[in-house]
Amino acid sequence: AQSVAQPEDQVNVAEGNPLTVKCTYSVSGNPYLFWYVQYPNRGLQFLLKYITGDNLVKGSYGFEAEFNKSQTSFHLKKPSALVSDSALYFCAVRASRRDSSYKLIFGSGTRLLVRP
Amino acid sequence: GAGVSQSPRYKVAKRGQDVALRCDPISGHVSLFWYQQALGQGPEFLTYFQNEAQLDKSGLPSDRFFAERPEGSVSTLKIQRTQQEDSAVYLCASNPKSEGAYSNQPQHFGDGTRLSIL
Numbered sequence: 001a002q003s004v005a006q007p008e009d010q011v012n013v014a015e016g017n018p019l020t021v022k023c024t025y026s027v028s029g030n031p032y033l034f035w036y037v038q039y040p041n042r043g044l045q046f047l048l049k050y051i052t053g054d055n056l057v058k059g060s061y062g063f064e065a066e067f068n069k070s071q072t073s074f075h076l077k078k079p080s081a082l083v084s085d086s087a088l089y090f091c092a093v094r095a096s097r098r099d100s101s102y103k104l105i106f107g108s109g110t111r112l113l114v115r116p
Numbered sequence: 117g118a119g120v121s122q123s124p125r126y127k128v129a130k131r132g133q134d135v136a137l138r139c140d141p142i143s144g145h146v147s148l149f150w151y152q153q154a155l156g157q158g159p160e161f162l163t164y165f166q167n168e169a170q171l172d173k174s175g176l177p178s179d180r181f182f183a184e185r186p187e188g189s190v191s192t193l194k195i196q197r198t199q200q201e202d203s204a205v206y207l208c209a210s211n212p213k214s215e216g217a218y219s220n221q222p223q224h225f226g227d228g229t230r231l232s233i234l
Contacts, residue, residue: 004158034222036225041227041230042227042228043120043122043207043209043225043226043227043228044159044207044209044225045225046222046223046224049222090158090159092158102164103149103161103164103172103175104149104151104159104161104209104223105161106158106159106160107158108156108157108158109156109157109158
């Protein structure tokens with residue numbers, strides 16, 4: 001079964017410090033991995049994706065993510081956090097088998113709180 | 117419009133009532149997904165359309181849930197005889213291409229409909 005785990009319910013970081021939001025996955029075949037961000041009362045906004053190629057993926061708003069196949073991880077990172085980055089972050093894997101419609105399977109989310 | 121539009125944004129219904137939630141995907145988008153997001157949880161897949169064809173409804177929790185996309189654009193998610201456990205945010209997402217082994221486009225999400233069943 002395909003799944004995504006986000007082991008931290010909340011991550012706290014001071015503005016200007018680097019941040020990491022963790023994600024591990026379990027999938028058959030090659031993984032298609034995504035990060036989305038959700039602000040209060042809003043839908044999910046796409047940040048970045050890993051399909052193939054370089055293990056370090058750069059995305060929107062200065063975020064990047066590192067794909068590690070041996071550790072089955074896809075951690076989200078940013079070198080310098082902003083207060084405005086405070087939001088709910090979801091890691092997702094796309095189901096790869098044709099009979100599962102390529103739906104996204106989401107983790108439970110990690111709340112990022114950046115303090116001034 | 118520029119993005120995926122969902123209406124209403126908020127819906128309150130009494131237990132036992134029927135509700136209908138609407139999704140207007142980005143114009144021309146082939147794929148359309150519905151997800152259910154319970155409070156404090158990640159979204160969970162409900163159903164998937166490719167144009168007007170409902171290709172996967174494996175995530176619908178019961179036969180009280182029904183979705184349609186008759187002309188391959190607007191979609192409606194209907195819940196009959198609502199129960200309190202149906203309270204959640206219902207998210208719609210669209211994708212420009214047909215889903216397939218080589219499709220790597222991100223899904224574009226609407227802001228959701230927050231459904232509260234009293």
